[in-house]
Amino acid sequence: MKPKLNDVAQLAGVSVTTVSRVINNHGYLSQQTKDKVFAAMHELHYQPNNMARSLQGKNTQLIGVIFSDIRNPFFGELVSRIEKLLFAKNYKVILCNSADDPQKERDYLQMLMANQVDGIIAGAHNLGIEEYQQYGLPIISFDRYLSDNIPIVSSDNYHGGYLAAQALHQAGAKDIAIFSGKNQPGSPTNGRLEGYKDYLKEKNLISHVHELPFELSPALKTMEIKSILKQAHYDGIFCSDDLNAMLTISVARQLNISVPEDLKVVGYDGTEIIRNYSPELTTIEQPLADISTLLVSLLLQRVADANCDLEKEYVLPVKLVKGITA
Amino acid sequence: MKPKLNDVAQLAGVSVTTVSRVINNHGYLSQQTKDKVFAAMHELHYQPNNMARSLQGKNTQLIGVIFSDIRNPFFGELVSRIEKLLFAKNYKVILCNSADDPQKERDYLQMLMANQVDGIIAGAHNLGIEEYQQYGLPIISFDRYLSDNIPIVSSDNYHGGYLAAQALHQAGAKDIAIFSGKNQPGSPTNGRLEGYKDYLKEKNLISHVHELPFELSPALKTMEIKSILKQAHYDGIFCSDDLNAMLTISVARQLNISVPEDLKVVGYDGTEIIRNYSPELTTIEQPLADISTLLVSLLLQRVADANCDLEKEYVLPVKLVKGITA
DNA sequence: ATTCATATGTCAAACGTTTATCATATTTAT
DNA sequence: ATAAATATGATAAACGTTTGACATATGAAT
Numbered sequence: 001m002k003p004k005l006n007d008v009a010q011l012a013g014v015s016v017t018t019v020s021r022v023i024n025n026h027g028y029l030s031q032q033t034k035d036k037v038f039a040a041m042h043e044l045h046y047q048p049n050n051m052a053r054s055l056q057g058k059n060t061q062l063i064g065v066i067f068s069d070i071r072n073p074f075f076g077e078l079v080s081r082i083e084k085l086l087f088a089k090n091y092k093v094i095l096c097n098s099a100d101d102p103q104k105e106r107d108y109l110q111m112l113m114a115n116q117v118d119g120i121i122a123g124a125h126n127l128g129i130e131e132y133q134q135y136g137l138p139i140i141s142f143d144r145y146l147s148d149n150i151p152i153v154s155s156d157n158y159h160g161g162y163l164a165a166q167a168l169h170q171a172g173a174k175d176i177a178i179f180s181g182k183n184q185p186g187s188p189t190n191g192r193l194e195g196y197k198d199y200l201k202e203k204n205l206i207s208h209v210h211e212l213p214f215e216l217s218p219a220l221k222t223m224e225i226k227s228i229l230k231q232a233h234y235d236g237i238f239c240s241d242d243l244n245a246m247l248t249i250s251v252a253r254q255l256n257i258s259v260p261e262d263l264k265v266v267g268y269d270g271t272e273i274i275r276n277y278s279p280e281l282t283t284i285e286q287p288l289a290d291i292s293t294l295l296v297s298l299l300l301q302r303v304a305d306a307n308c309d310l311e312k313e314y315v316l317p318v319k320l321v322k323g324i325t326a
Numbered sequence: 327m328k329p330k331l332n333d334v335a336q337l338a339g340v341s342v343t344t345v346s347r348v349i350n351n352h353g354y355l356s357q358q359t360k361d362k363v364f365a366a367m368h369e370l371h372y373q374p375n376n377m378a379r380s381l382q383g384k385n386t387q388l389i390g391v392i393f394s395d396i397r398n399p400f401f402g403e404l405v406s407r408i409e410k411l412l413f414a415k416n417y418k419v420i421l422c423n424s425a426d427d428p429q430k431e432r433d434y435l436q437m438l439m440a441n442q443v444d445g446i447i448a449g450a451h452n453l454g455i456e457e458y459q460q461y462g463l464p465i466i467s468f469d470r471y472l473s474d475n476i477p478i479v480s481s482d483n484y485h486g487g488y489l490a491a492q493a494l495h496q497a498g499a500k501d502i503a504i505f506s507g508k509n510q511p512g513s514p515t516n517g518r519l520e521g522y523k524d525y526l527k528e529k530n531l532i533s534h535v536h537e538l539p540f541e542l543s544p545a546l547k548t549m550e551i552k553s554i555l556k557q558a559h560y561d562g563i564f565c566s567d568d569l570n571a572m573l574t575i576s577v578a579r580q581l582n583i584s585v586p587e588d589l590k591v592v593g594y595d596g597t598e599i600i601r602n603y604s605p606e607l608t609t610i611e612q613p614l615a616d617i618s619t620l621l622v623s624l625l626l627q628r629v630a631d632a633n634c635d636l637e638k639e640y641v642l643p644v645k646l647v648k649g650i651t652a
Numbered sequence: 653a654t655t656c657a658t659a660t661g662t663c664a665a666a667c668g669t670t671t672a673t674c675a676t677a678t679t680t681a682t
Numbered sequence: 683a684t685a686a687a688t689a690t691g692a693t694a695a696a697c698g699t700t701t702g703a704c705a706t707a708t709g710a711a712t
Contacts, residue, residue: 049669092422247603
């Protein structure tokens with residue numbers, strides 16, 4: 001059997017009370033006793049049972065992290081960073097891939113509650129999840145409105161869209177389209193779309209909006225892109241994420257449209273993996289380090305003090321990363 | 327306050343015992359009572375406290391999943407699949423990125439113990455972690471020997487290396503190098519290396535082994551690759567993972583070595599993201615769906631019965647995915 | 653009329669910890 | 683010498699749930 005508090009106490013020749021005091025650093029303790037107890041804990045490979053501790057009212061040190069799917073490199077990097085930051089603060093991450101399935105997201109929320117997580121970082125994008133409000137749990141949202149008292153951290157999507165359009169235009173493009181995600185109300189891609197539109201309006205250019213639903217498989221997206229590129233003759237395309245940009249560039253090559261000479265492309269996200277392994281792509285970089293740091297820091301503030309005053313929205317600046325595609 | 331068993335009981339007008347019996351489907355219960363109880367649970371948004379349940383001896387339904395870093399698309403996809411499979415079986419994943427840091431891995435193991443996880447899937451690659459043996463916890467390992475009683479699931483690295491060399495050779499290459507990871511004993515890349523070497527030996531070709539340490543940044547790897555490509559004149563390179571292959575191809579382009587005409591390249595891993603977004607890459611595909619299914623299934627067998635008989639090693643077949651780079 | 657399966661209740665112990673209360677030493681400072 | 687600070691222990695309640703023991707009631711089958 002796993003060693004318990006009592007076993008440690010016996011081995012160390014002290015009372016359970018004392019062992020517990022050592023572990024929780026509570027009350028008066030001599031160095032000698034601490035040493036004895038730690039030695040015993042070590043010898044037995046003792047690990048306090050977190051279930052029992054948390055029943056007693058201690059934090060579980062568990063944080064639920066909900067995103068649609070870490071296979072998307074953007075979420076992969078974000079979750080990886082969040083995990084690293086939380087680990088450093090002695091928290092553990094329960095990973096929840098919602099797969100853009102509202103029911104799965106709901107189920108996960110319930111599970112997280114049942115597991116007494118201390119808080120949640122949510123970047124999954126299903127609207128109408130009133131569940132988020134009903135649990136009085138610390139929650140911070142990434143890039144999505146969830147409810148009035150849940151702070152949102154996001155990058156400056158509007159400015160990103162604006163910058164992207166500007167980059168295409170300044171690189172010489174005149175006929176500039178956007179391949180955006182599905183434009184649900186409250187979705188972050190809306191900001192990108194608006195920024196794009198506003199820039200074009202300023203320059204008296206016409207905007208061309210194509211929706212490329214998130215959930216399409218790459219093969220279907222490829223078909224869709226191919227059909228668009230064949231019938232319209234854009235010389236600039238702003239893709240609302242880097243993967244779509246990669247696809248667009250690859251389709252263009254297939255159609256003998258040379259990038260960037262005939263067609264300029266700008267992506268969005270700028271993850272490490274894209275910057276490292278596809279440095280040719282011009283893209284709008286979201287500040288992932290700052291985003292994750294802020295998400296974690298805000299959440300831990302709320303965990304420490306459920307009523308602490310936080311802003312409703314934190315918008316972090318984006319920047320253009322020049323490759324050669326625009 | 328969160329509703330408890332007692333609150334549900336009162337609302338439903340039954341005893342706590344009955345509510346608990348309903349939840350655990352234990353003993354005789356009328357449909358009417360069940361309905362009343364479920365209705366009350368629903369009305370109160372009741373969620374049983376898993377901490378209390380697991381203290382009582384129930385499973386936590388928590389599984390620790392340790393890999394070096396989900397930013398690597400291979401681990402990202404693997405973890406994503408594992409998460410999905412476990413979720414379907416009502417398990418939750420505690421995500422552990424060991425970052426190739428033995429101390430972090432050790433700390434994580436302790437944390438997982440403290441959190442009473444029901445089992446662990448480990449794909450982190452730090453040797454000499456005797457900790458794995460000392461906890462009597464169900465563990466399944468991916469692609470790495472951990473200890474005698476821990477089953478290993480892996481793809482057929484040897485055959486993968488063999489296939490890769492063969493593909494390069496059959497595409498016309500004669501001077502075939504391998505860019506492998508660090509060749510620690512027991513590391514999976516060893517198999518790939520051996521397969522590569524054996525194929526070349528069969529064909530009376532000379533093997534050229536270059537180690538490209540995992541932990542190098544892409545920029546440093548790029549430098550390294552550049553220097554290798556400049557001084558040697560290989561016409562075929564087997565990279566022991568797809569990201570290195572991407573880097574190699576991109577360096578080749580910079581040096582005006584055209585792929586595949588002057589240099590053929592084969593990668594390893596064949597994740598969805600690579601196949602979808604870089605279909606030009608010829609690579610050895612690891613069967614991620616089967617790997618994750620097997621990892622989860624073996625683990626759950628061990629969770630159900632700690633002493634169930636499992637093989638020491640499960641080797642799954644790989645296959646060559648033809649792109650245009652070889 | 654008796655037995656048996658079904659259905660529910662009361663009560664209490666148990667899981668492993670934390671923590672408050674009280675008690676009792678031993679040291680240190682005044 | 684006395685008070686205060688330091689150090690430890692014994693005991694027990696509490697966290698929320700499960701489960702076994704036991705009691706009791708209803709309805710159905712014999």
